[in-house]
Amino acid sequence: VIMSAPPLESRNESCVGPESVNAGQASSCSGCPNQKDCASGKFKSSDDSDDIKQRLNGVKHIILVLSGKGGVGKSTVACQLAWTLAYWGKQVGILDIDICGPSV
Numbered sequence: 001v002i003m004s005a006p007p008l009e010s011r012n013e014s015c016v017g018p019e020s021v022n023a024g025q026a027s028s029c030s031g032c033p034n035q036k037d038c039a040s041g042k043f044k045s046s047d048d049s050d051d052i053k054q055r056l057n058g059v060k061h062i063i064l065v066l067s068g069k070g071g072v073g074k075s076t077v078a079c080q081l082a083w084t085l086a087y088w089g090k091q092v093g094i095l096d097i098d099i100c101g102p103s104v
Contacts, residue, residue, distance in 0.1 A: 016029070025039055
């Protein structure tokens, strides 16, 4: 599991960055509360981009169901559309995500 980088306010002023090659090892890391975590690689992102590109290479069409308001049936439309396409023999997948975040 990749953890998100520590907040800027908890880093030293001359922080080399939690994803740097020298993270947790640079002289500027001395005394930083995140030094141990940075040195362990806890905040480094994995490079799965080639794997993701390969998996998405076979995707021919993307349909976006979008609205600026909640509760209007976006998920229902997406599910019914996916069901219909699957019924017609198409391979389908659904990614249902809240881009704007919760409204409460």
